[in-house]
Amino acid sequence: MSIDHKVSAIVTGAGSGNGKAIAERLLRDGANVALLDVDGDSVNNLAAHHGHAIAITADVTNEMSIKHAIQSVEEAIGRLNVLVNNAGIVRPGTFEALSVEEWDEVFRVNSTGPFIVSRAAAPLLARTAVECGKEATSAIVNITSVEAHIVISSSGHPQIHYNASKGALLQLTRALAVECAANRIRVNAVAPGFINTPFTAKILAEPGIESWILERTPLGRVGQPEDVANAVAFLAGNEASWITGTTLFVDGGWTVF
Numbered sequence: 001m002s003i004d005h006k007v008s009a010i011v012t013g014a015g016s017g018n019g020k021a022i023a024e025r026l027l028r029d030g031a032n033v034a035l036l037d038v039d040g041d042s043v044n045n046l047a048a049h050h051g052h053a054i055a056i057t058a059d060v061t062n063e064m065s066i067k068h069a070i071q072s073v074e075e076a077i078g079r080l081n082v083l084v085n086n087a088g089i090v091r092p093g094t095f096e097a098l099s100v101e102e103w104d105e106v107f108r109v110n111s112t113g114p115f116i117v118s119r120a121a122a123p124l125l126a127r128t129a130v131e132c133g134k135e136a137t138s139a140i141v142n143i144t145s146v147e148a149h150i151v152i153s154s155s156g157h158p159q160i161h162y163n164a165s166k167g168a169l170l171q172l173t174r175a176l177a178v179e180c181a182a183n184r185i186r187v188n189a190v191a192p193g194f195i196n197t198p199f200t201a202k203i204l205a206e207p208g209i210e211s212w213i214l215e216r217t218p219l220g221r222v223g224q225p226e227d228v229a230n231a232v233a234f235l236a237g238n239e240a241s242w243i244t245g246t247t248l249f250v251d252g253g254w255t256v257f
């Protein structure tokens with residue numbers, strides 16, 4: 001991967017699970033990384049162990065808080081090559097029982113949040129691409145889900161609001177890729193399958209669930225956050241400089257059949 005010390009990245013939801021692994025991967029590759037999370041303790045602890053990291057406590061659904069976050073990245077680092085929209089929530093519930101408030105909460109974090117953060121970050125991403133040279137691009141990577149493409153409520157966890165919010169993020173990715181191309185910002189998605197994080201720990205611990213997942217996973221194991229981080233590192237880096245508007249599945253083959 002060709003991320004170097006001149007690269008600056010923001011990872012949302014960096015305090016846990018996939019976001020933490022993505023941030024750690026980018027830091028290992030030498031990038032300066034702004035670790036953004038609504039849970040300030042988690043990112044403060046992580047930043048304390050990394051010289052090139054700064055912690056930002058912010059809620060992706062709060063436009064003012066995100067504007068301040070981008071300003072502080074500009075002041076502290078001065079550039080932004082990579083934005084990873086990773087923060088997301090899941091709230092299992094059946095269609096009949098779901099309240100409009102629960103629907104809105106999931107959409108607000110999973111779909112509106114990436115819109116708010118991308119729009120606030122776009123001017124700095126565009127300026128940085130220009131500063132980095134004639135052929136350079138900046139990158140937005142959105143963490144969607146296989147559930148933007150397939151419905152796995154047969155596991156016993158119906159969540160139409162999660163499915164719909166990730167479907168919206170998929171189309172946001174494709175539409176933004178077109179709109180941002182002129183500013184040399186590439187926009188892609190990583191769609192994870194079942195990954196072992198605090199988000200899924202409770203479900204994975206239920207009897208029969210792991211074997212149910214493994215039956216549907218040709219590569220025969222549950223994913224790890226590092227699998228997601230590896231795909232993000234590729235799409236964020238120069239080796240993906242002519243890739244935009246696409247989705248990279250990280251699912252052990254789940255969606256193949």
Ligand code: NAP
Nearest residue numbers: 013016017018038039059060087088145192194195197199
């Ligand atoms: P996780 O362990 O729960 O981590 C998510 C992080 O995002 C947490 O630190 C959380 O803080 C933070 N966050 C939540 N709402 C936020 C907000 N409004 N503003 C800023 N930060 C916020 O979840 P994960 O499994 O790593 O999932 C990360 C992403 O991967 C999500 O978008 C998820 O949909 C996607 N994904 C996960 C899987 C999987 O199997 N794990 C599969 C497909 C896609 P709090 O803990 O304080 O809420």
